[in-house]
Amino acid sequence: MDCCFMFGRRSQHAVEGDEGEHSVRVFSYNELRKATQDFSGANKIGEGGFGSVFRGMLKDGTLIAVKVLSATSRQGVREFLTELTAISDIKHENLVTLVGCCAEGSHRILVYNYLEKNSLSQTLLGSGYSSIQFNWRARVKIAVGVARGLAFLHEEIRPHIIHRDIKASNILLDKDLTPKISDFGLARLLPANATHVSTRVAGTLGYLAPEYAIRGQVTKKSDIYSYGVLLLEIVSGRCNTNTRLPCEDQFLLEKTWAFYEQERLEEIIDADIDEDQEIEEACRFLKIGLLCTQDAMARRPHMPTVVRMLTGSKSISMEKITRPAMITDFAELKVSTKPHGANQARSNTSRSFSTTEISEPFSSSENHTQTSV
Ligand SMILES: Nc1ncnc2c1ncn2[C@@H]1O[C@H](COP(=O)(O)OP(=O)(O)O)[C@@H](O)[C@H]1O
Numbered sequence: 001m002d003c004c005f006m007f008g009r010r011s012q013h014a015v016e017g018d019e020g021e022h023s024v025r026v027f028s029y030n031e032l033r034k035a036t037q038d039f040s041g042a043n044k045i046g047e048g049g050f051g052s053v054f055r056g057m058l059k060d061g062t063l064i065a066v067k068v069l070s071a072t073s074r075q076g077v078r079e080f081l082t083e084l085t086a087i088s089d090i091k092h093e094n095l096v097t098l099v100g101c102c103a104e105g106s107h108r109i110l111v112y113n114y115l116e117k118n119s120l121s122q123t124l125l126g127s128g129y130s131s132i133q134f135n136w137r138a139r140v141k142i143a144v145g146v147a148r149g150l151a152f153l154h155e156e157i158r159p160h161i162i163h164r165d166i167k168a169s170n171i172l173l174d175k176d177l178t179p180k181i182s183d184f185g186l187a188r189l190l191p192a193n194a195t196h197v198s199t200r201v202a203g204t205l206g207y208l209a210p211e212y213a214i215r216g217q218v219t220k221k222s223d224i225y226s227y228g229v230l231l232l233e234i235v236s237g238r239c240n241t242n243t244r245l246p247c248e249d250q251f252l253l254e255k256t257w258a259f260y261e262q263e264r265l266e267e268i269i270d271a272d273i274d275e276d277q278e279i280e281e282a283c284r285f286l287k288i289g290l291l292c293t294q295d296a297m298a299r300r301p302h303m304p305t306v307v308r309m310l311t312g313s314k315s316i317s318m319e320k321i322t323r324p325a326m327i328t329d330f331a332e333l334k335v336s337t338k339p340h341g342a343n344q345a346r347s348n349t350s351r352s353f354s355t356t357e358i359s360e361p362f363s364s365s366e367n368h369t370q371t372s373v
Pocket residue numbers: 045046047048049050051052053065067096112113114115116118119122169170172182183198
């Protein structure tokens with residue numbers, strides 16, 4: 001398919017392909033430089049596997065989030081615009097909207113709507129102060145919304161999209177706490193041997209299905225696993241990994257499974273949730289989280305089924321829940337952002353790998369996992 005990029009008025013590019021004409025707004029570098037006050041440190045709101053994100057304001061007052069892709073994510077202008085046009089066509093209430101991009105010279109920049117309530121990692125799971133009250137109804141809305149967004153990516157668009165990086169920092173919230181999944185489709189902007197999964201961020205590892213983390217096997221079921229971990233976080237209000245806790249409490253999934261076996265599941269639920277009916281529903285959500293993280297991929301329900309389980313139109317009483325797959329089963333796990341050997345949190349003698357050591361293998365189906373003694 002040959003595409004041509006036509007310059008329209010006011011930086012609007014139309015990208016024409018076999019399926020008709022689409023448009024993605026193309027910003028000049030100068031426009032984005034002004035919008036972000038020269039990409040100032042004060043406007044920097046985060047840094048992820050793709051590059052840095054800045055808050056900005058367009059001339060008309062619209063707030064934007066500007067994602068400056070790092071060198072590893074660069075590709076030719078034509079290829080970049082074609083991929084972006086495909087992404088910008090994907091619209092759903094629970095997906096972040098791509099506003100436009102910039103592909104001037106070697107710059108590759110994505111422009112999104114700015115979501116003022118930030119991400120779940122900074123609010124629900126963040127250590128700092130958050131003014132948002134996540135009552136049970138808000139959590140249900142977030143859990144169901146994310147499941148719907150993911151079901152849409154998996155089942156309703158062609159070709160379907162595997163997200164590859166479902167985690168709390170990729171769930172953004174709008175002003176009425178409607179969740180929006182961000183960073184979908186971006187894996188296609190990367191060279192074949194690169195990954196944007198930033199396992200250097202403590203906690204990211206906890207979202208990865210073992211078959212993905214160890215063998216680089218990417219399927220809808222690896223997204224479903226990550227969703228399961230996220231669901232446990234939403235219900236418990238705590239991050240999937242917390243190395244400051246005693247060993248047996250560090251990993252949320254391990255702990256949830258232990259409590260499930262001991263029939264004490266309600267003890268995992270965030271203390272803010274205290275009404276009987278809500279606790280009952282929250283326990284159901286935790287069981288769905290355990291189903292999504294089952295070791296055998298075939299046991300993990302597809303996302304549309306997850307939506308029906310969450311909303312109660314499909315019962316889970318007949319579902320057999322077995323021990324979930326935990327990456328700690330594969331080696332003694334040491335979660336650290338420090339260089340190798342700097343943290344001996346769990347054991348000095350057993351085989352261990354740190355998040356930095358398994359940051360490479362994701363895009364390959366071969367096992368490149370490095371371990372160390
Ligand atoms: N559209 C947006 N609106 C508001 N904040 C955003 C937006 N996109 C990204 N962010 C913030 O920028 C941070 C960095 O994003 P990103 O580069 O995607 O890295 P990651 O998702 O790995 O944290 C996120 O944690 C989020 O808080």
